[in-house]
Amino acid sequence: MPIDASPRLRRVALAGNPNVGKTTVFNLLTGMRQKVGNYPVVTVERKSGRMAGDQPVEIIDLPGTYSLTPRSQDEQIAYDMLVGRLNGEPAPDLVVCVADATNLERNLFLISQIMDLGLPTVVVMNMMDTAESRGLHLNVSSLSRALGAPIIPMVATRKDGVEALRKAISEPVPPPPPRRWRLRPAVGNEISRLEALLANKVPEMAPVQRFSEALRALESDPALSRWETRVPDFHAAILEARRSLSERNIPFDQAEIDGRYAWLEPLLKFTVSRDKDPSEQTHSDRLDAVLTHPVAGPAIFFVILMVVFQAVFSWATPAMDLILAGMSELGILVRSVLPAGMVSDLLVDGAIGGVGNVLVFLPQILLLFFFLGLMEDTGYMARTSLIMDRVMSRIGLSGGSVVPLLSSFACAIPGIMATRTMPNQRDRLITIMVAPLMSCSARLPVYTLFIAAFIPTGHLFGFIGYQGLTMVILYLLGMSMAFVAAWILQRFIFKNEASFFAIELPPYRVPQIQQVLVRMVTRSKMFVVRAGKIIFTMSIVLWFLATYPRTAPDANLQARQDAIESTYHAALDEIATERGTDTKSLLADPSIRHALRLLAATDTIQEGANVDSPHGALSAIRSIDPDAATDAQAIFAVQKVRNTARREFSNALSAYKIQHSIVGRIGHLVEPVMRPLGFDWKISAGLLTALAAREVIISTLGTIYSVGDVDETSTALRDHLKSDRYEDGTPVFTPLVAVSLLVFFVLAMQCMSTLAITRRETNSWFWPAVMWAYMTGMAYLFSLAIYQGGMALGLG
Amino acid sequence: MTRFRSGTRVRLEAMSMDAVEAQRLREMGLREGMQLAIIQNTQNLIVGVIAGRIGIRRDLARKLLATRIAH
Numbered sequence: 001m002p003i004d005a006s007p008r009l010r011r012v013a014l015a016g017n018p019n020v021g022k023t024t025v026f027n028l029l030t031g032m033r034q035k036v037g038n039y040p041v042v043t044v045e046r047k048s049g050r051m052a053g054d055q056p057v058e059i060i061d062l063p064g065t066y067s068l069t070p071r072s073q074d075e076q077i078a079y080d081m082l083v084g085r086l087n088g089e090p091a092p093d094l095v096v097c098v099a100d101a102t103n104l105e106r107n108l109f110l111i112s113q114i115m116d117l118g119l120p121t122v123v124v125m126n127m128m129d130t131a132e133s134r135g136l137h138l139n140v141s142s143l144s145r146a147l148g149a150p151i152i153p154m155v156a157t158r159k160d161g162v163e164a165l166r167k168a169i170s171e172p173v174p175p176p177p178p179r180r181w182r183l184r185p186a187v188g189n190e191i192s193r194l195e196a197l198l199a200n201k202v203p204e205m206a207p208v209q210r211f212s213e214a215l216r217a218l219e220s221d222p223a224l225s226r227w228e229t230r231v232p233d234f235h236a237a238i239l240e241a242r243r244s245l246s247e248r249n250i251p252f253d254q255a256e257i258d259g260r261y262a263w264l265e266p267l268l269k270f271t272v273s274r275d276k277d278p279s280e281q282t283h284s285d286r287l288d289a290v291l292t293h294p295v296a297g298p299a300i301f302f303v304i305l306m307v308v309f310q311a312v313f314s315w316a317t318p319a320m321d322l323i324l325a326g327m328s329e330l331g332i333l334v335r336s337v338l339p340a341g342m343v344s345d346l347l348v349d350g351a352i353g354g355v356g357n358v359l360v361f362l363p364q365i366l367l368l369f370f371f372l373g374l375m376e377d378t379g380y381m382a383r384t385s386l387i388m389d390r391v392m393s394r395i396g397l398s399g400g401s402v403v404p405l406l407s408s409f410a411c412a413i414p415g416i417m418a419t420r421t422m423p424n425q426r427d428r429l430i431t432i433m434v435a436p437l438m439s440c441s442a443r444l445p446v447y448t449l450f451i452a453a454f455i456p457t458g459h460l461f462g463f464i465g466y467q468g469l470t471m472v473i474l475y476l477l478g479m480s481m482a483f484v485a486a487w488i489l490q491r492f493i494f495k496n497e498a499s500f501f502a503i504e505l506p507p508y509r510v511p512q513i514q515q516v517l518v519r520m521v522t523r524s525k526m527f528v529v530r531a532g533k534i535i536f537t538m539s540i541v542l543w544f545l546a547t548y549p550r551t552a553p554d555a556n557l558q559a560r561q562d563a564i565e566s567t568y569h570a571a572l573d574e575i576a577t578e579r580g581t582d583t584k585s586l587l588a589d590p591s592i593r594h595a596l597r598l599l600a601a602t603d604t605i606q607e608g609a610n611v612d613s614p615h616g617a618l619s620a621i622r623s624i625d626p627d628a629a630t631d632a633q634a635i636f637a638v639q640k641v642r643n644t645a646r647r648e649f650s651n652a653l654s655a656y657k658i659q660h661s662i663v664g665r666i667g668h669l670v671e672p673v674m675r676p677l678g679f680d681w682k683i684s685a686g687l688l689t690a691l692a693a694r695e696v697i698i699s700t701l702g703t704i705y706s707v708g709d710v711d712e713t714s715t716a717l718r719d720h721l722k723s724d725r726y727e728d729g730t731p732v733f734t735p736l737v738a739v740s741l742l743v744f745f746v747l748a749m750q751c752m753s754t755l756a757i758t759r760r761e762t763n764s765w766f767w768p769a770v771m772w773a774y775m776t777g778m779a780y781l782f783s784l785a786i787y788q789g790g791m792a793l794g795l796g
Numbered sequence: 797m798t799r800f801r802s803g804t805r806v807r808l809e810a811m812s813m814d815a816v817e818a819q820r821l822r823e824m825g826l827r828e829g830m831q832l833a834i835i836q837n838t839q840n841l842i843v844g845v846i847a848g849r850i851g852i853r854r855d856l857a858r859k860l861l862a863t864r865i866a867h
Contacts, residue, residue, distance in 0.1 A: 066823040102847045106825035294839045386851040501853040
């Protein structure tokens, strides 16, 4: 049997506090060979990558945490990963702990917790340059001996120390020495008893792990609760230990912190010297005096955001247009190659259209993540959370919600993705659930169409335009309902979860553009691959629903089509008869053919041009063969009439087909439910197709009204909307119906792309379902109240 | 802690808050008996913890009991 000589994959976990440069180290080790996903069941990101080199090494970037005591999903995942408790994730072979050299005590707290698990550990002491500039001098070898782990000094932003780290990862590292810190005796005795119980009840657990498990369960309710069903005896023993220690007034929840710091403080006094007072004012403090000032801070933040969003809007638009144009050209190419039929329709309208629906978001997402990355890398992002926390906490959100919510004014998709920067899961989930209520750019064409059609152009008090005012009210309505929904969620749904807000403020730094770009590409790739699959699938489904069942034209339409062709041929026959020939010969005449080509070219370039002017297209031909010129003009006029009639017929046929498609039939089916809001089957069908993308309702209405290619500025569509009537002669669209529809659009969840990204970010279909239900329900009730209230007041 | 002006050095004496919140702050580096610097005291607090800086919501900072350190 051949021996498998391939080296085993070495798994290395990267751990550390937030803001220590762990991501930079990860990027330096893995380059672009990264994979990003979610851990099973939870919303925590799993980032891994292959280290460049001869040996197969997988680097797993654990969530940044201050402690392994699980109080959040991040900490739970980090702990479970390190002890090999996650499905499909064996414990790592090595842990690389990245520490901030300027903040050693706190960083070493986590590192000592990791070493207690008995895992081979290498410590990376990052930001050594900053430490030196602050007068901190580390005796690295002494610290390494005292700690019991190898230490690699590093300045990750300059790549100093990276090669030494690669070497350390590739070589065997011995497990750490036994624990060097002590719990206070009373707590230590209880832990020893609990360890013995674990040895009995869970024999497969590594002995070195029992201490950590017992300590975690004693200190932390989430850790304890996991034992309730797993080993009930152990769970009961923990509760008894807590009771016993509490009776003796021994603060068991502080025992670990007290014990570890009692060991770390003298250790650091011995190995670290300081030239300067560490709390004296720094450059960052001076900047913070301005950037977090109660008045200047929010003002500066507002200006920065306006610049960012303006850039995202204006810079992304040409790229988005390019993508749409590219998709359109691709569709034309495919149709020119394939025969007409179901396959080409599926490919062009379904598949290519679906891909377009995904890719069109990419420019905005790339740009937004670039700017967010800049804000994170400079350290400013943490300040924005602090500045806005006071306002946001009053409505059930937190400071970290601001940037995602404001991003959602451009598009909810990157806004929801931006919630990954929020450390508190409760706040993150509430922000995701309310972000779509911010009126996104896709709603703007709908607002524009209906406001222009139905809101009068006058002015309130002589200077506030009604139309502009309506637009502002719509935006404010969305924002207000977002805040109300957030308050309700935090008050009634997450009522047991406290919102804690304290945030580390890293020193301001010059951004590392390469790192920012790597993060931008990684996050955007995740959107395209994961959410893209769902969006693409739904696009195909909606195309199918809007196309099938294929309906042959009814007798009237068929007769109309026949009439167009017969009228055309009759007109040609008449011209041919007058010339003393037949139609075939007439159209084959070279002079007439040449004249027709010239007329077509003139018609394209210059509408209304006088073709008989001395420089007109026909002048040369008329001088040689006057009859040919005259006949060509007549034929051309007949052809123009036919082409116009064919276009109108095509629009009418499209409208007929959509009316008989599944979407149209569903529109008729739901009309009784939507009629109390003032919506007929056409609006209902339009709302259905808006699920693919909100602005699709405009092209759907254009199709239904046989107007052809339209956008929100189409006066033809506006006129059709205003003139449409029910059978009894009452108008379908009134200002009241328009307002009802606008309010519905503000509040309803109509964007399946948003639902897809919510599914992706929450790792569950539950929350997208809740989002759809509460937003659609709210939209229905508001529209109902407005329409019925308006009718009762005689405003209909 | 909110009664001290920016630039004051204080000693954190106690945390009068929910045990989970207190533990969270300890893990971030704030501990009873530590010397801290009030870097900024406006609508929220920024405290200097050795060389680090932590921004704390004002409501939470009110629950941190501290005494001034004489120069």
